[in-house]
Each structure stands twice: as C-alpha cells, then as structure tokens.
Amino acid sequence: MNMSEQLEVKYGLPREVKFCKRCVMSNQRPVSEIEFKHNINTKKRTLAFDEAGICDACRANEQKERIDWEKREQELVTLLDQHRSKDGSYDCLVPGSGGKDSAFQAHILKTKYGMHPLTVTWPPILYTDYGYQNWKNWIDIGGFDNISFRRNGRVMKLLTRLAIENLLHPFQTFMLGQKNLGPKMAAKFGIPLVFYGENEAEYGNPIADNSTSLRDNSYYTFQHLDDLYLGGVSIGELREKHNVGIGDLMAFLPAPADELMKANIQVHYLGYYLRWTPQEVYYYATEHTGFKARPFRTQGTYSKYNSIDDKIDDLHYYTTYIKFGLGRATYDASQEIRNNHITREEGQALVKKFDGEFPDRYFNEIMEYIELDPQRFHDLCDKFRSPHLWANDNGTWKLRHNVNNDGFNDNR
Numbered sequence: 001m002n003m004s005e006q007l008e009v010k011y012g013l014p015r016e017v018k019f020c021k022r023c024v025m026s027n028q029r030p031v032s033e034i035e036f037k038h039n040i041n042t043k044k045r046t047l048a049f050d051e052a053g054i055c056d057a058c059r060a061n062e063q064k065e066r067i068d069w070e071k072r073e074q075e076l077v078t079l080l081d082q083h084r085s086k087d088g089s090y091d092c093l094v095p096g097s098g099g100k101d102s103a104f105q106a107h108i109l110k111t112k113y114g115m116h117p118l119t120v121t122w123p124p125i126l127y128t129d130y131g132y133q134n135w136k137n138w139i140d141i142g143g144f145d146n147i148s149f150r151r152n153g154r155v156m157k158l159l160t161r162l163a164i165e166n167l168l169h170p171f172q173t174f175m176l177g178q179k180n181l182g183p184k185m186a187a188k189f190g191i192p193l194v195f196y197g198e199n200e201a202e203y204g205n206p207i208a209d210n211s212t213s214l215r216d217n218s219y220y221t222f223q224h225l226d227d228l229y230l231g232g233v234s235i236g237e238l239r240e241k242h243n244v245g246i247g248d249l250m251a252f253l254p255a256p257a258d259e260l261m262k263a264n265i266q267v268h269y270l271g272y273y274l275r276w277t278p279q280e281v282y283y284y285a286t287e288h289t290g291f292k293a294r295p296f297r298t299q300g301t302y303s304k305y306n307s308i309d310d311k312i313d314d315l316h317y318y319t320t321y322i323k324f325g326l327g328r329a330t331y332d333a334s335q336e337i338r339n340n341h342i343t344r345e346e347g348q349a350l351v352k353k354f355d356g357e358f359p360d361r362y363f364n365e366i367m368e369y370i371e372l373d374p375q376r377f378h379d380l381c382d383k384f385r386s387p388h389l390w391a392n393d394n395g396t397w398k399l400r401h402n403v404n405n406d407g408f409n410d411n412r
C-alpha cells in the first residue's frame with residue numbers, strides 16, 4: 001500500500017508532488033488566486049504540467065522565443081497613439097513601488113513612447129530603507145508625478161494579522177491594494193490606460209493576456225460585497241466582530257464594476273508588448289531611475305534585487321515554503337533557469353542551500369507591528385503544514401519530496 005495515499009492534503013493541492021523537468025518549480029504552486037474571494041477552504045488552482053513534465057511557466061517563456069516582438073511593439077504604438085494626451089493631462093497610469101519593474105515601465109512609456117504617466121504607489125506594509133530610497137529615486141531621478149496612498153493604519157494592521165492567523169498569508173493586504181489601487185485611481189482621474197509589467201499570475205493562459213477587459217475580469221471589480229473575504233474573514237464578520245466599517249475596507253477592495261465600466265479603463269501588461277527579461281529590466285532601472293539593489297542577500301534566497309521594498313516580503317516567501325513546499329530560492333531560480341541565466345543543476349543547489357531559511361532579520365519587528373506573539377507565529381506555521389508535504393522526523397520538519405530528490409519520502 002502506498003502510504004502517501006492516506007495523508008491529508010490541504011488547500012486542494014495535487015496529492016502527488018511533481019517537479020518540472022526544466023525549472024525547479026513544483027505542481028504545488030498556486031496560480032491566479034483571486035484572493036478577496038477566498039477563505040482557507042477554497043480549492044486552489046495550481047501550476048499545470050504537460051505530458052513531457054514541463055510546467056506552464058516554462059512553456060510560456062519558450063513562447064517568448066517565437067513571438068514577433070517587432071509586431072508586438074507596433075501593436076503597443078498603435079494603442080498608445082490612440083490615447084496619447086496633447087494637453088498635458090495624464091494618459092496612462094503605472095502602479096508600482098519604484099522597484100525595478102515599475103521603474104522600467106514608467107520610464108520607457110514616458111521617454112521612448114512619449115506618454116505622460118501618473119505613477120501610483122500602494123506603499124509596503126513596512127518599508128525597508130532600500131525600498132523607501134528606491135521609491136524616492138523613482139520619483140526624483142526618474143521624474144514622475146506620484147500619488148502614494150497611505151491607507152487606514154489600524155485596519156491595515158488588523159487585516160494583516162488576520163491574514164496570517166487565518167491564511168498564513170502575511171502579504172495579502174499588500175497584494176490586494178497593489179492590484180486594486182491602479183484601476184480605481186485611473187477611474188477617479190479619467191486616465192484611459194493602466195499598465196502592469198509582467199502577467200505572472202496568468203501562466204495558464206499565456207496567449208490571451210494582452211489586454212484585460214474589465215467587462216469579463218472580476219479581478220478588478222466586484223458585484224457582491226457579501227461574497228468577499230479579507231484576511232480569510234467575510235466582510236459581514238469583519239463588520240460585526242471586528243468593529244470595522246465598510247468605509248474602512250474599501251481601500252482594500254476592487255472598484256465596483258459599473259464605476260470602472262463607465263470610466264472605460266483598459267488594463268494592459270507591458271510584458272505582452274515588450275520582451276521582459278528581469279535582469280535587463282534591473283540594469284535599465286539602475287541606469288535611468290537610480291534603482292539600487294540591497295548590498296546584502298535576501299534571506300531565503302540568493303538574490304539582491306527582487307522585491308526588496310517590504311520587510312514582510314521575506315516572511316511571505318517563508319510561508320509559501322510552509323504551505324506549498326516552495327521557498328523564495330525556488331521562485332528566483334526557476335525564473336533564472338527559464339531565462340538561461342543558470343542551469344537546472346545550479347538551481348537545485350541554490351534551492352538546497354537557501355529555500356526555507358528563516359527570515360529573522362525583520363521578524364521581531366513585524367511581530368511587534370501586528371501584535372502577534374512570535375511563538376504563536378511558529379505554532380501557526382506547524383498548523384498550516386500540509387501532511388502530504390511535510391513529515392515530522394523526531395521533532396524536525398522535513399519535506400517529503402524536494403527537487404533534489406532527497407526528501408523524507410524520496411527514493412534515496
């Protein structure tokens with residue numbers, strides 16, 4: 001009898017753990033989470049693999065090789081020509097933190113394509129010094145108008161703690177605001193185009209992602225408030241039990257569909273039109289907007305320039321390691337393998353060395369901020385480990401399967 005068939009599987013993840021033959025990602029990776037519609041019991045859609053054992057993210061990346069990028073750029077120029085402002089008003093909006101991607105987006109739209117972007121920022125939960133400096137440089141050196149939206153701090157703190165307690169998801173409040181703020185502000189200011197960078201969430205459908213019509217994409221819109229959850233708690237319960245008014249929650253929610261529809265906003269991914277290589281985007285941002293990597297390695301991985309704005313970011317990837325067996329080195333190495341910067345073997349070694357490293361640099365500060373006992377966080381982690389992924393070997397947690405094939409239940 002196969003023992004693994006008896007083990008509980010949490011979050012509706014695939015029972016059998018498979019690793020991509022090209023990168024180091026597994027089939028446990030959730031994709032396209034529409035998080036404000038989810039509580040912990042919602043089954044997650046996960047990264048698909050084809051018959052050859054290659055993941056959709058790798059296949060999507062291979063397709064970039066076959067894309068006629070000149071034609072794609074021409075599509076972009078046609079789109080921009082229809083909307084470029086002649087009177088100094090804003091004609092596009094770039095949401096971002098001033099990290100390498102948003103810095104590249106805003107700068108190239110302005111300088112190469114003659115657009116007039118408004119940048120909007122949903123600030124990190126807890127800024128790192130480097131994140132704050134990069135945001136400032138983006139605006140001051142890159143040269144953009146910016147609206148930085150400071151939300152209700154009491155509610156931000158409450159929702160962040162609830163998201164950890166109920167979903168083990170420290171980053172949910174940040175991700176929701178980041179996704180929702182852009183289209184809402186575009187509607188307020190009557191700005192016709194919103195540009196995100198790469199469409200990472202939609203690996204399942206790499207072709208049809210050039211433009212997101214608000215008509216058919218509920219990611220940016222909502223109809224029924226009662227169906228929504230924040231921090232794994234329904235809106236109704238938040239109002240009753242936590243003494244939070246609907247007005248306090250609006251900043252975290254998408255705009256009503258009819259409001260966006262009336263404003264006729266289009267959401268586009270620049271990564272559909274322009275070839276997107278993270279390393280080149282990094283060099284571009286360094287040169288043009290004063291972007292700086294951190295001089296030290298990010299805990300849980302080997303890189304210094306990916307998503308370094310928020311102190312909670314490192315803890316977020318620690319929780320993906322707990323819930324899905326996938327730490328930050330797995331995410332970073334997979335992307336670099338796809339872009340041929342490292343080999344799969346190098347990726348495997350990096351995962352072995354860094355995945356799951358506990359991010360203690362900012363940990364106590366974060367716990368203090370959300371008023372959670374550090375020991376309670378560790379207890380929550382153990383509660384959120386799915387038995388089909390984790391074995392407790394005499395008091396030490398071990399992954400049953402890993403990309404190096406030397407996990408607790410791998411055939412060693």
Ligand SMILES: [Zn+2]
Pocket residue numbers: 020021022023024025054055056057058059
């Ligand atoms: Zn892959």
